[in-house]
Amino acid sequence: MTTTDTRALSRLATEAVLAVPGVRSVVLPGPSLAVLVRDVRSVLDLPRDGGAVLVEDRTTGLRVRVVVTVDAGVSALTTLRSVRDALGVCIEHATANRPDDVTVRVVEIV
């Protein structure tokens, strides 16, 4: 699949992140969360049980942001890198290009 449909990419990327060992949940990306509450459901077509990976199609390339909570049983640093790698593979598979900018943020270690 080759696409820059960011909604479809967001869904794919969210599934890829949730499949990474150590990831407990995907959280809505901040910081303008009040605005996101208003807009994000229709824009990103969020899954009902959580947040989603934010994918933006910019002139410089794809920008990907994800906020996750992780399992304390796995090193948060290992999980972070695994999420980054999973996103790279997922986005490249879908678009034939590596993302230009990936941000992965751990906000809770449970």
Added chain:
Amino acid sequence: MNDDDVDDRHGAFTLDELADYLDSGRDPVRPEIEADADASTALRRLERLREASADLLDADVRAAGAADEDWIARVLASIRTTAHAGRDIPVPDDDPTSHLVVTEGAVRGLVRALGDGMPGVLVRRTRFTGDVTTAGAAIDVEVVIALAADAPLRERADALRETVAAALHEHAPFTVASLTVRVADVLTPGEHA
């Protein structure tokens, strides 16, 4: 303690300390804060700010016409998590296109959960001194706790220190320059621990 802490004190307490106290639901009561006039004023303002923020957020949600209250509840839970995130602590990494971050709140929350999970231990505050926003920086960590008086204090503090050291080694992106566990209070029977 850094310069910011000195500047930001309300009475004898920093905003972080007061925020942590509010997070705990003011339970157990900390008389030294409640008796501090400046700290009490700051606490009331902080409470009002949080209530106002929550009201605004609720108003936004209602205005959005969202019908799925369960979904909204999950979104609000996400927001609360992110709102307490604190500073971003970057993870040293060779890939220039990626930014890997563990938030200060995530590490603090982990330390709090580990401490509060130990019998007779209540974590008051976790402080990181040093530039946590610089990847791989050396950070001094101080965990301030209250202990129940029904067991040797030194033994419990040492056990917590060992547990926190292991957790930081596993999860924190910074180098721990020092780790201090400071017993600030001894809880009398009947107080929560």
